Amino acid sequence: MLTLDADGKxxxxxxxxxxxxxxxxxVESNGEGGSxxxxxxxxxxxxxxxxxxMDVVLDGETVVRLKPVFGYLHRxxxxxxxxxxxxxxxxxxxxxxxxxxxxxxxAYALAVEKLAGLQVPERAEFLRVxxxxxxxxxxxVCLAGFLMQDMGASGTPLMYGFREREKILDLFESLxxxxxxxxxxxxxxxxxDAPPGWLEEARGVVDRFPRxxxxxxxxxxxxxxxxxxxxxxxxxxxxLAVSASVTGPVLRACGVDYDLRKVDGYGIxxxxxxxxxxxxxxxxxDRYMIRILEMRESLAILRQALDQIPEGxxxxxxAKLRGFRPKPGEAxxxxxxxxxELGFYLISDGTANPYRYRVRPPSLINLTVLEDxxxxxxxxxTVTILGSIDIVLGEVDR
Amino acid sequence: xxxxxDQIFVHLMQMMVDRVPDAVAPWVRAAVGVGAVLGLFGxxxxxxxxxxRKGIARMQNRLGPNRVGPFGFLQFxxxxxxxxxxxxxxxxxxxxxxxxxxxxxxxxxxxLTFLVLPFGRNMVLMHVDTGLLFFFAAGASTELAVFMAGxxxxxxxxxxxxxxxxxxxxxxxxxxxxxxxxxxxIAGTLSTVGIVESQAARPGEWLARWNLFTPWGLAAFxxxxxxxxxxxxxxxxxxxxxxxxxxxxYFIEYSGFKFALFFMAEYLxxxxxxxMAVTLFLGGWTAPVAALDWIPSWLWFFGKLLALIALFIxxxxxxPRLRMDQLMDFAWKFMLPLAxxxxxVVAVWHYLGGGWRGWLFCTPVLAAxxxxxxxxxxxxxxxxxxxxxxxxxxxAS
Numbered sequence: 001m002l003t004l005d006a007d008g009k010x011x012x013x014x015x016x017x018x019x020x021x022x023x024x025x026x027v028e029s030n031g032e033g034g035s036x037x038x039x040x041x042x043x044x045x046x047x048x049x050x051x052x053x054m055d056v057v058l059d060g061e062t063v064v065r066l067k068p069v070f071g072y073l074h075r076x077x078x079x080x081x082x083x084x085x086x087x088x089x090x091x092x093x094x095x096x097x098x099x100x101x102x103x104x105x106x107a108y109a110l111a112v113e114k115l116a117g118l119q120v121p122e123r124a125e126f127l128r129v130x131x132x133x134x135x136x137x138x139x140x141v142c143l144a145g146f147l148m149q150d151m152g153a154s155g156t157p158l159m160y161g162f163r164e165r166e167k168i169l170d171l172f173e174s175l176x177x178x179x180x181x182x183x184x185x186x187x188x189x190x191x192x193d194a195p196p197g198w199l200e201e202a203r204g205v206v207d208r209f210p211r212x213x214x215x216x217x218x219x220x221x222x223x224x225x226x227x228x229x230x231x232x233x234x235x236x237x238x239x240l241a242v243s244a245s246v247t248g249p250v251l252r253a254c255g256v257d258y259d260l261r262k263v264d265g266y267g268i269x270x271x272x273x274x275x276x277x278x279x280x281x282x283x284x285x286d287r288y289m290i291r292i293l294e295m296r297e298s299l300a301i302l303r304q305a306l307d308q309i310p311e312g313x314x315x316x317x318x319a320k321l322r323g324f325r326p327k328p329g330e331a332x333x334x335x336x337x338x339x340x341e342l343g344f345y346l347i348s349d350g351t352a353n354p355y356r357y358r359v360r361p362p363s364l365i366n367l368t369v370l371e372d373x374x375x376x377x378x379x380x381x382t383v384t385i386l387g388s389i390d391i392v393l394g395e396v397d398r
Numbered sequence: 399x400x401x402x403x404d405q406i407f408v409h410l411m412q413m414m415v416d417r418v419p420d421a422v423a424p425w426v427r428a429a430v431g432v433g434a435v436l437g438l439f440g441x442x443x444x445x446x447x448x449x450x451r452k453g454i455a456r457m458q459n460r461l462g463p464n465r466v467g468p469f470g471f472l473q474f475x476x477x478x479x480x481x482x483x484x485x486x487x488x489x490x491x492x493x494x495x496x497x498x499x500x501x502x503x504x505x506x507x508x509x510l511t512f513l514v515l516p517f518g519r520n521m522v523l524m525h526v527d528t529g530l531l532f533f534f535a536a537g538a539s540t541e542l543a544v545f546m547a548g549x550x551x552x553x554x555x556x557x558x559x560x561x562x563x564x565x566x567x568x569x570x571x572x573x574x575x576x577x578x579x580x581x582x583x584i585a586g587t588l589s590t591v592g593i594v595e596s597q598a599a600r601p602g603e604w605l606a607r608w609n610l611f612t613p614w615g616l617a618a619f620x621x622x623x624x625x626x627x628x629x630x631x632x633x634x635x636x637x638x639x640x641x642x643x644x645x646x647x648y649f650i651e652y653s654g655f656k657f658a659l660f661f662m663a664e665y666l667x668x669x670x671x672x673x674m675a676v677t678l679f680l681g682g683w684t685a686p687v688a689a690l691d692w693i694p695s696w697l698w699f700f701g702k703l704l705a706l707i708a709l710f711i712x713x714x715x716x717x718p719r720l721r722m723d724q725l726m727d728f729a730w731k732f733m734l735p736l737a738x739x740x741x742x743v744v745a746v747w748h749y750l751g752g753g754w755r756g757w758l759f760c761t762p763v764l765a766a767x768x769x770x771x772x773x774x775x776x777x778x779x780x781x782x783x784x785x786x787x788x789x790x791x792x793x794a795s
Contacts, residue, residue: 046645061722150642151718152633152640152642152719154454154633156458156715156716160458163459219716220718225717225719228721228776229718229721229724231781275789276788276789276790277788277789280784281784380640
């Protein structure tokens with residue numbers, strides 16, 4: 001295999017004694033008379049989903065080493081939150097996983113409510129479930145679209161996904177006033193009640209969604225190229241997934257039954273009937289299909305929630321917005337975000353701002369298994385594997 | 399009247415040649431012909447890019463370019479001006495000479511292939527007895543240019559792209575050429591004009607003798623078309639420039655008009671392969687049924703060409719991309735055996751004289767080969783839809 005050194009020049013090697021050193025400096029042999037090629041995929045690369053870099057060492061096109069490099073989007077989220085009041089951190093949580101601002105809100109609100117012992121009114125719980133499941137829908141359609149884009153489907157599935165996402169974002173806009181940075185949850189409830197007719201609109205979106213899913217699946221789930229590209233690619237074993245504390249659809253694709261909506265039963269999830277789809281292979285195709293099946297279950301939850309939502313207040317009247325000072329203590333609130341377990345760990349020292357504020361980002365922790373998934377596959381597969389893990393750099397780097 | 403319209407371009411050319419001295423007449427004939435073809439296909443290239451963008455946009459619930467000129471159809475002119483005025487960046491460590499020559503070395507052979515395409519009755523720039531051979535010889539030399547571009551850029555992505563391109567183009571060259579051998583066997587000539595004429599309806603027949611209308615012809619046409627997709631680096635075989643993987647592949651370090659030249663060569667290559675597919679299998683400029691012979695021959699050719707281009711665009715808007723090893727498997731384990739099998743089948747078809755006996759023999763053989771080879775290719779990897787289970791339940795739908 002031909003190779004280039006760091007300056008892009010062939011040969012080179014500076015002061016190396018060329019009688020013994022056949023390869024240029026910095027280039028390793030692959031043990032078979034060829035040499036390895038190190039490629040830096042990212043931070044400017046069409047398929048790294050943001051400013052993320054993969055240091056890939058290739059033998060031909062086969063990946064022999066891969067080092068994920070992140071931190072390009074670090075913006076001191078945790079430290080900023082520790083220096084602001086509890087409520088002031090809420091809009092910052094929108095920017096963690098900017099696809100799913102509502103679930104981020106919920107996880108943070110849940111942690112603070114545990115810390116301060118606040119109760120959430122019935123209607124607010126329903127609104128939280130509805131917005132969270134809508135968020136899951138739009139996250140998963142985008143994921144499926146981006147995955148296909150990474151596989152080279154030149155935009156069509158992505159645009160189909162975005163068309164559906166737009167409808168959900170319209171709902172978010174009329175409910176919260178913002179399409180992506182919703183900043184909707186408050187400690188002890190939600191910021192506003194649903195405007196008149198909103199629930200019916202949501203109902204319409206939910207009723208029309210299965211038709212889109214069927215269409216999407218007809219187009220792609222059985223596509224031979226798609227199956228050939230994803231089945232048996234990037235297999236994550238159960239043991240590795242559990243020991244690396246991978247969560248979310250990536251974990252369930254390996255067949256581990258772990259869904260916080262069932263395990264913790266936070267909010268009012270125990271009241272709803274839904275199933276947890278599990279994969280048996282743990283490959284990219286399973287990760288894709290689990291998300292498709294999860295969307296169908298989310299629709300079931302949404303239908304039940306929209307049927308059962310009661311009237312009433314949307315925020316605990318005792319909840320204080322100003323001068324909010326929880327008693328000293330600590331709390332960990334976690335939810336099943338679309339990408340996995342999203343947790344907020346808070347320590348209060350009795351002042352108006354948290355003493356310690358820590359985010360457990362599912363994207364980052366799922367990303368740690370990237371090298372194990374990619375070894376032995378080729379460049380094209382690393383891109384689809386990364387796409388199937390589903391990361392958002394806002395959450396990885398914080 | 400119909401005959402006049404049919405031959406209008408031939409007459410125009412003759413009028414022009416008649417007005418100049420005999421000594422320069424061949425030069426004028428060549429210059430005018432080449433100029434017309436270059437201009438026509440240059441314009442077609444521009445319009446195709448716009449139509450492709452608009453067509454794919456429609457498939458994706460978008461509008462596509464709709465600002466420059468009527469319905470956005472002048473977008474290609476704006477793009478051309480833009481690429482002409484952009485800075486031409488050459489990497490510091492690049493091999494400047496090779497880097498400069500690569501787009502030219504790519505475009506020239508592609509343009510040469512248009513010499514032997516018959517665009518209509520008596521409308522071919524260069525009537526040679528070995529037209530098909532010339533087409534493949536010129537077409538195959540584009541691989542050198544692709545590697546020149548990838549190697550001289552001194553970029554790792556471009557190197558990967560060039561490696562992929564070489565592997566892919568050489569692999570698909572075999573089924574590309576082999577699938578046409580059957581046509582040559584039946585027509586008995588390598589001349590593109592002769593091949594088209596052999597597919598015209600004989601006097602008294604209502605249906606033309608297109609090679610597509612035979613079982614082996616249909617199979618060979620599909621093989622040729624798939625190989626043409628790969629030769630043109632079009633989706634689902636766009637690995638050499640796979641955007642999501644290696645950014646832009648072998649022309650990653652090209653900017654400005656050199657990039658546009660690559661782009662143009664790619665599209666012209668697609669037109670040339672489509673034109674050859676039309677010539678070899680879809681009867682070139684002949685009408686499918688004798689009753690439609692009154693439509694000018696060049697309209698038939700360009701109609702068929704545009705239909706094939708539309709197919710290229712449609713496929714691009716639909717399919718994901720293959721992986722390198724799958725691409726190779728497909729070429730060597732499926733297309734090559736099938737292309738080789740078509741040769742004896744064509745021989746038997748010729749021996750039986752076509753007709754129902756030919757159909758009775760050829761169709762089952764080809765269908766069985768298709769099924770068996772497909773099984774062998776896919777079955778080993780167990781690619782299939784899966785059934786998923788739910789927590790706490792047995793297997794569900």
